[in-house]
Every structure is written in structure tokens, then in C-alpha cells.
Amino acid sequence: MNTPSAPARRRSLRLVLGAAGIAALAATSACSTTSTAASAPGSGSSSAAGATGGKVIQAVAAENFWGSIASQLGGSHVHVDSIISNPDTDPHDYEPTAADARTVTTAQYSIVNGIGYDAWADKLLATNPGSGRVELKVGDLVGLKPGDNPHRWYSPDNVHQVIERITADYKKIDPADAAYFDQQKQTFETQTLGPYNQLISTIRATYAGTPIGASESIVTPLAEGLGLKMLTPESFLDAMSEGTDPTAADKATIDQQIKNKQIKVYVYNSQNSTPDVDAQVKLAKSEGIPVATVTETLSPAGDSFQQWQVAELQGIQAALAKATGK
Template identity: 30%
Template sequence: MKKRSLPALLVLPATAALVLSGCSTGDAGASGGDADGGAIAVVASTNVYGDIATTVGGDLVDVTSIISDPSQDPHSYEADARTQLAVSKADVIVENGGGYDPFVDTMVDASGTDATVISAVDVSGLDPEAGHDDHDHADEASDAATTDDHDDHDHAAFNEHVFYSLPSMAALATAMADEFGRVDTANADTFTANAEAFGAKVADLEAQAASIEAAHDGESVAYTEPVPGYLFDAMGLVNVTPDAFSEAIEEGDDVSPAVLNETLKLFSDGRVDLLAYNEQTSSPETEQVEAAATDAGVAIVPVTELLPEGEDYVSWQQSNIDAISEALGK
């Protein structure tokens, strides 16, 4: 089973046990509000997108986040009947896209819903076919770090963790406001104003990232998985993790001894300033990398793919920026 692409959906019949794997800010079975004057029914693949939908829609939307438990691995999700029911009754569905949460499309197809599906990847304008460029300094960092053939950061696989792309999330909020306003025209101005307020907060986060770039542009970092890649890009930080390592971890494959040894040497040789460690997935190889960073005195910044309990999108990313800034000694 691949870890990066969430596994195929298990669609249960409507008579199956109704146990929701995620959590909802409203009733997962609530009907849409475009026709009867109730709240707009929104289904989001994760609580990251559910939170942004709630921020834009306020009490005018009823949001179901399919996956929202920070201890739950999004890459091993299996849907249930209640979630399928929520999808069938939704007015708007928000997914990450880019191969990250294909279970959403499976449920949409199975339900026959005519809800509008908003894809964060599509809204972002990023091109999944073009791969992900780990910053303009990738070539020089690669030359300085290693001469191994596999260390080709300019041709790394597309990084579908677009929720760490700040401008993409501001654009997503705007897209949500537009769609909510189409469903509920009487409150279109409210949705637009909420999206603009969210965008202003995200712009402040972008300014903080730019400030870190001014002080640390070109510094080398590593990660167990490319979860914070877009945020690192915004800060001018250069990922020097061997692609063969992070890709194997993403796919749930074994890491070759040679690649693991090269990754561990990043820390023993003092070539990186911090390690971003995905707290939601681990393996013997990532645990060895974490131990190597600890032994070398390299700062470790934990990252997640879901909102931690008690956080909203802005506070979550603020915490990430603060942790990275502290780790870099800004």
C-alpha cells in the first residue's frame, strides 16, 4: 500500500454501521441549504480544509471534515456509510487533489452527487505534471551536498501537500467564497469579506516567511517527508534530503542501506540546519534519521498533515513558522 496516495475507498452500503472516522462541525447527514434556507452543507477531506471552509462560511455553513483526528494517518483512511451519506447530501465538497485524497472522488462517483468539488491543487495553480522545484538554489545545494546521481531536486515528484503553500490557501478561501456565494447569493458579500479577512492573516504569515528568507536564504534543511516543502520554499530554505529517501518513505517502501547512510551523513557531517519530522507517520528509517539529528544537535521541527487539536489554520501555520524560526536561530 502506498503511503502517499491514500488507499482505495471502502464504500459501505447505507445500512452499514454509521461510525464517522473524522469529525464534523455539524451533522454529517444534514441536508444542503441552498433550496430550503438552511446552512450550506460542506464536506472537506481533512480538518485543514474544513477549518478554512468554516472560516469563510461561519455559521452559514455546516462542515463535515472526513479526517480530523491528529493521531489518524490520512494515508490509511477507509470511509464509512455515514461519510458517504454526507457526501451525497453536500452542496460543496473540498478536496486536496493531486492524488492526495482520491477517496473523495471515489465517494463522489459512488454517490452520484451534483455538488461542486473544489480542488486545492487546481486552485493553487501548481502543475502536478511539472514536479516540485525545491527552490532556486536546489542545484547549488545539490552540488555542495553530494555528487550522487539520484540527488536531483529539480525533478522531484510533485509535492501534493499544498496546504503548506500559503498563497494557495488564500486562493482556496477565495474560491470557497465564490462558490458559497453562488449557492447562497444573499450572503455572498459576507463570504467574500470573510475570505478577504483570512487572506490578510495569511499575507501576514507570508511576510514572516519572507523575513526568514532574508536572514536564511539558501540554508540547507532536511525532512522525512516533503510535508512542509512549500513553506520551506517561501523561506528560501533548500531541502537536501536525497530524493530516494523521502520518496521511499512517502511510498511506504524500504530505504536502501546506501541511501539511508547518505541521509544520516547529512547530520553527522553538519550539512543541515534543521530536520522537519512528520509526526503522523514513522518507520525504522525515519526514527534513525531523527536519532541522528538528535545526536548531532540538529534542531528537529515536528510537522503534521492535520490541524492539531485546538488550532485553526492560521495559528497552526504560525506555530510552524515560529518553530522553524527558532530552530534557525533567527
């Protein structure tokens, strides 16, 4: 049996605060959150005072990848706090602080990933129901449930669905600024996300059908969006994501895929690396198979969603080009 990494150990513990304990945290806390995303442009936090002097929506995102998008769509009319903003924090098993509880329960708008990924956020929201808060659960939006792949920020189609929904929700909360939010959305999708959209289109057009391997299920939605063929057994991908031990059969299959050059590129999540994954990365490199890296949350933490994603897509594109000569 291998020794799981720190993220894997955290995942296996599944330490989630009970609703009663979280309610107590919310009641006792009067300080501002200390886990707010960095205030660099697009990082998930925007000015609390609207540049035009209009209404400012107080919003909270459970994770900074959604927080970054929400902040950029909101501009000067939305202030966004992201609870998970440290690249070393595992969102699956995060334990909310009292400040987090207060931030979530007092927000006008909340964004959680859902699909079993951030159950702690659901418990925080449940401490203050019926408050008039508008809530977005990404899993519900895209029609998925716990047990399905929760890493929807790696699905280009789902990202655009979330953009549409956030804009609609902002307009619902602040209809007087609807035109402003429409403009923010148009600029974000056509200009800000331009390099992201172009890379996805180019990779799909050039490398569709190329077989790849991966360290965990976080890569699957991206592979689907890029038209790449995932050969790694799903049972191995899920085991790595959930922090459980993979089977000997799955590990043997992956080793053979690498040694026989059945995969052209290996993609791994550097924030969740186990001895098994480390061994696969080492083997891939020794066999001349290019390795590309992704991370679970914004890395570095001060990057915007698009800066982070573009850097990763460029790495995958370079690996595919090296492997295929295209």
C-alpha cells in the same frame, strides 16, 4: 529492511473501497457523520444555522486542514463537516464509513485534496454525480496530478489560491450573500492569517537559502514557501511519504549530510516516523543540529489551521535561529 511505522504500513496497504461498495454504504446509511471536525472556533465545523437567518451551505471537506479554512471563510452561512479529523488517522488510506458516504453525497459543496492523496473521497463523490454539488479538487486548482507532491496545505501560495476559490464557490452557490463572503475572506486573509503571513515573510527574509534536511516530502512545499534549500534526496522523501523502504544510498547520504553539518536544521513529520527517521532525528540531535516538528493533519485536532501552522512555523523559526545565530 526497516520496520515501517503504523502510518507507513497503512499507506502501503492502499485499502480503498470500490465504488460499488461505497455506493452501498451511501444507500444504507441514514445517520449523521461521526467523523466531523471538532466544533471549536476555526476547527472545521460551523453552526448549522446562519446567525443572520440566511441560507446555510452544507459543505464537506475530506481533511480538516481544508475544512478549518472553509469553515472560517463561510462563517454563519456555511456548515462544514471534515471527514479526517483524528490526528492518528492516515488520510492516504482512510476507509470511509457509511456515515461519511452520506455526508459527502448530500453536501452542496465538497473539498478534496486530490493529487492521489485522498482517492477514497473521489470514489465517494462518484457515487452521486450530476447532483448539482459544487466540487473543489485542490490538485486541479493548482495544476498538479497524481505523482506530484500532494501536500498543498503546506504551500503558502496554494493556501491563498484555495481561499480565493472557496470564496468564489460560496458566492456561486449563494449569490445573495456574496458581500458577506467577501468580508469573511478579507478578514481571514488580513487579520486571522496575519501571524501566519508574517512568520512566512520573516523566515524567508531572514533565512532564505539555508540548507535543511527533512523526513518526508510533506516538508518540501513549506521549504519552498520559506525559501529554504532542501538537501534531503527527493527519492528518500517520497519513499517515506509512500511508506516504502528507502535505499541504503539515500540513508548514507543523509547521515553524511548530518555528520558534516551540511544541513542546519532537520524537520520531521512526527505522525509518520519510521526507525530510519528516528535514527536521523537522534543523529541530528547528537550532532547539535536543531530539530523541528510538523504533522500531517491538525494537531491537536481542535486547533484551527492558523493555530496549527503558526505553532509549527515558530518551531522552525526557533530552530533556524539557533542554528544560524540570526
